[in-house]
Amino acid sequence: xPARDQAVRARYAPSPTGPQHIGGIRSALxxxxxxxxxxxxxxxxxxxxxxxxxxxGSVEQIVEAFAWLGLxxxxxxxxxxxxxxxxxxxxxxQYQRWANWLVEQGHAYRCFATPDELAEMRKAxxxxxxxxxxxxxxxxxxxxAQGMAHVIRFKMxxxxxxxxxxxxxxxxxxDNAQLQDxxxxxxxxxxxxxxxxxxxxxxxxxxHITRAVEWLPSFPLHxxxxxxxxxEKPQFAHLPVLLNPxxxxxxSKRRQQFADAGGKSVPVLVHEFQSxxxxxxAVVNFLTNIGWNFGDDREVFTNxxxxxxxxxQDVNPANSAYPIAKLDWLNSQWIQRIHANELASRLKPAxxxxxxxxxxxxxxxxxxxxxxxxxxxRDVAPMAGFFFADWNDFAAPPAEILIQRKMDAAGTRHIxxxxxxxxxxxxxxxxxxxxxxxxxxxxxSGLKNGAVFGSLRAAVSGQRVSPPxxxxxxxxxxxxxxxxxxxxxxxxxxAIA
RNA sequence: GCCCCAUUCGUCUAGCGGCCCAGGACGUGGCCCUCUCAAGGCCAAAACAGGGGUUCGAGUCCCCUAUGGGGCACCA
Numbered sequence: 001x002p003a004r005d006q007a008v009r010a011r012y013a014p015s016p017t018g019p020q021h022i023g024g025i026r027s028a029l030x031x032x033x034x035x036x037x038x039x040x041x042x043x044x045x046x047x048x049x050x051x052x053x054x055x056x057g058s059v060e061q062i063v064e065a066f067a068w069l070g071l072x073x074x075x076x077x078x079x080x081x082x083x084x085x086x087x088x089x090x091x092x093x094q095y096q097r098w099a100n101w102l103v104e105q106g107h108a109y110r111c112f113a114t115p116d117e118l119a120e121m122r123k124a125x126x127x128x129x130x131x132x133x134x135x136x137x138x139x140x141x142x143x144x145a146q147g148m149a150h151v152i153r154f155k156m157x158x159x160x161x162x163x164x165x166x167x168x169x170x171x172x173x174x175d176n177a178q179l180q181d182x183x184x185x186x187x188x189x190x191x192x193x194x195x196x197x198x199x200x201x202x203x204x205x206x207x208h209i210t211r212a213v214e215w216l217p218s219f220p221l222h223x224x225x226x227x228x229x230x231x232e233k234p235q236f237a238h239l240p241v242l243l244n245p246x247x248x249x250x251x252s253k254r255r256q257q258f259a260d261a262g263g264k265s266v267p268v269l270v271h272e273f274q275s276x277x278x279x280x281x282a283v284v285n286f287l288t289n290i291g292w293n294f295g296d297d298r299e300v301f302t303n304x305x306x307x308x309x310x311x312x313q314d315v316n317p318a319n320s321a322y323p324i325a326k327l328d329w330l331n332s333q334w335i336q337r338i339h340a341n342e343l344a345s346r347l348k349p350a351x352x353x354x355x356x357x358x359x360x361x362x363x364x365x366x367x368x369x370x371x372x373x374x375x376x377x378r379d380v381a382p383m384a385g386f387f388f389a390d391w392n393d394f395a396a397p398p399a400e401i402l403i404q405r406k407m408d409a410a411g412t413r414h415i416x417x418x419x420x421x422x423x424x425x426x427x428x429x430x431x432x433x434x435x436x437x438x439x440x441x442x443x444x445s446g447l448k449n450g451a452v453f454g455s456l457r458a459a460v461s462g463q464r465v466s467p468p469x470x471x472x473x474x475x476x477x478x479x480x481x482x483x484x485x486x487x488x489x490x491x492x493x494x495a496i497a
Numbered sequence: 498g499c500c501c502c503a504u505u506c507g508u509c510u511a512g513c514g515g516c517c518c519a520g521g522a523c524g525u526g527g528c529c530c531u532c533u534c535a536a537g538g539c540c541a542a543a544a545c546a547g548g549g550g551u552u553c554g555a556g557u558c559c560c561c562u563a564u565g566g567g568g569c570a571c572c573a
Contacts, residue, residue: 014545015573025560049570115571125498127498127569178569179502186571193573215499240503242526247508250566264510286509287523293510297521311526316510319500319566321511326523382532404533435532442532453532465534 001419006038009207013197015047016058020065020270023212026287030239032071033288033310035302044076045200047188059087065270069280070303075204082351083204088196096223097329099152099184105141106191107228107334109133110140110150127180128153152185154194154225162220167237167312174220182221202231210237210312213319223293232376237312239292240319241408247321256264256465261317264325271430277350277376278327293318300333332375344444347380354381356388363388365475369467386461387472391480396491397462404454413492414446415455416485424487431470440468459488 012028016022035042044062048054063078075081085091100327102108111132113121121129132140133155144150157176165170191199195369201209215222216238226233242251251268267273275281281302288306289299292315335343344360344367351358366387368381396402403412422437423429442452457469462480466472473481 013573015572047573053572111571118571122570153571164501172501174501180569183571188571188572192571197573201501206569213502213571219501229548238502241566247565249521293521295511297511299509299522318504319502320510321508323523329523376537379544415555434505438532451532452561461533463533466515467534469532 006474007207008035008038009043009205010035010040010210011045011201011204011206013045013047013200013211014051014062016054016060018055021251022268022270022273022287025065025069025270026213027127027210027239027289028066028244029069029071029287030237030292030310030312030315031208033307034237034312035224036307038269038416043081043204043206044071044073044078044086044115045204047193047196048087048089049192049196050242051089051190058311061271068274069284071284072154081416090201091196091200092189092191094190094203095185095196099191099195102154102184102228103152105167105228106155108152108154109135109181110144111142111153111181111183112148112150114149126210130181130376133181139222149187151183151187151282153181154221154228156181156221156224162223164175164223164236166216166219167235168240168315168317169238172216172219174217175354176220179220182218186226194218194225197228197403198222198231202229206234208235208237208312210239213238214241219261228303237315239315240317242290243319243321245322245324247327250252251322266322277378278331279334279338279346279377281338282327282331285334289326290320290323291318292482300330300337328375335374335377336371340364340371343367343371347377350377351385351388354385354396356381356385358388362475366467369471369475374468379421383465384467386466387475391476394462394484394487396487397458399492399495401462401464402455402458402488403493404451404458407455409492411451412455413450413489413496415445415452416459416489416492418445419456420482420485420489421453423473423478424482426478429474429481431474434470434473443470455488460484 010031012024012031014028032042034040043067043403046059046062059077063073063076066073073079075083075086077084099108103110104261111128111131113128113131119129123126126358132153134160139391160176162174162176163178164172164174182194183192184190197477201208213430219236219238243249244251245266263345267276267278283440284303285301288301288303292310293308294301295309295314338346341364344363347367347370348358348360348363366384370384373383374380399409401408418441419438422441423434426433438456439449442449445452453469457466457472458464460469460476461472476484
């Protein structure tokens with residue numbers, strides 16, 4: 001059991017195509033957990049060899065997403081490292097040099113087929129027919145020297161079977177006759193993924209390639225390229241992917257509606273989780289639990305706890321439907337789990353976003369009452385926003401809020417008027433003291449607790465749903481609580497008159 | 498069309514030949530607790546895709562079929 005293995009280096013190598021998608025993050029997370037488990041490094045490399053698809057600002061978004069989730073990166077374009085640059089468009093000379101080396105060694109060849117010719121071949125049903133595979137070397141070099149447009153293709157074996165070891169699936173086998181002579185270097189001098197990632201993973205000493213299953217079909221190609229270079233191969237793990245919540249198709253890149261998720265808009269981009277009020281701890285916990293499990297039936301665990309147990313061999317090879325409903329539960333678990341003061345500081349932005357000017361010491365007193373009743377940080381505004389509105393502006397809520405079930409205006413007014421002197425008489429205005437006084441009143445008056453407590457709740461909070469009434473009053477203070485109750489009494493007077 | 502990978506409750510999963518008339522979790526339903534909303538506790542319904550093998554014994558191994566996912570680009 002290697003607690004430390006300096007040789008372990010895993011990486012996340014996304015294309016900079018915009019906001020970070022949760023599917024990509026999940027793949028990255030498994031590589032990250034693996035690296036951390038073995039005391040290794042986790043590297044970020046930007047694969048921007050397709051100029052058309054690159055989106056400005058993507059790197060910043062990736063870095064922000066990882067920072068928010070608490071996944072630290074050891075080397076990358078934003079932090080540097082010994083094996084940079086970590087952006088492929090800055091490594092072009094490497095790819096060209098190695099592509100030419102493969103041609104010289106006879107492992108690859110120049111292909112002068114035009115786009116029209118290729119379209120023709122595709123139309124005919126089969127792929128590229130390898131027409132330049134045996135093109136004489138001298139003519140090939142001559143045409144290239146004349147500046148004739150060409151790509152460099154890899155010479156795949158024409159027969160036999162290629163076997164590879166996948167850490168998750170075990171041995172996988174492919175019939176070489178099915179494989180094509182893939183393009184390594186495009187006519188614009190940019191490499192394809194196939195060439196670039198191998199040159200980089202070798203140069204950056206990557207020990208374990210963790211990537212999504214869609215790469216499995218090109219695994220044999222990559223294996224042959226590694227062999228052609230004569231480089232020591234890393235280990236491979238092809239990770240399962242996330243499917244839409246209904247299990248149909250890969251999880252969509254775009255935010256969208258899913259019937260199976262109750263018509264709710266399902267978050268898929270990292271910033272959507274943040275703005276929806278999910279805790280990063282909950283999001284990471286959620287993702288870690290898909291395709292991998294803690295091992296002792298525990299569902300709620302920290303990153304550190306997961307790291308201590310993580311193994312790629314334990315990853316479930318099957319793709320999974322995106323179990324988004326579980327995230328709400330996990331989020332509420334995490335909201336209960338963090339310290340109340342920590343919750344307070346995380347709640348502040350949500351309140352401010354809702355337009356409240358937040359008094360931090362007040363928020364610290366309110367936070368404990370919210371801990372068991374928030375599913376999302378965003379729920380704080382409807383539940384407890386009233387604490388942060390200007391108290392001077394407080395107005396009694398309408399009668400339909402004040403009057404509880406099976407009660408009328410007169411009865412409600414009577415309850416509030418009776419409570420007033422009882423509360424006023426309390427020297428200790430703690431929730432417990434209030435509860436004792438009011439519960440005694442309810443019992444002696446023959447009223448249900450619900451009717452009494454509910455009337456008070458509505459009077460002081462202005463809401464039907466709120467944190468526990470006596471907690472609310474304790475936080476508001478005796479004077480403010482009494483003032484609000486009197487306001488409610490007055491409102492009911494006019495309702496009756 | 499060809500190739501690859503996968504297949505346990507609605508969903509996420511445990512299970513690596515006997516400990517499984519299949520366990521946990523979310524969700525759902527019920528009960529309890531309860532000042533609202535929650536949280537919490539208890540209970541319930543709910544699955545080994547189908548068919549062949551191998552074996553004393555199969556959810557676990559093999560084959561076929563079905564279904565799902567992915568790939569077959571000068572995208573990654």
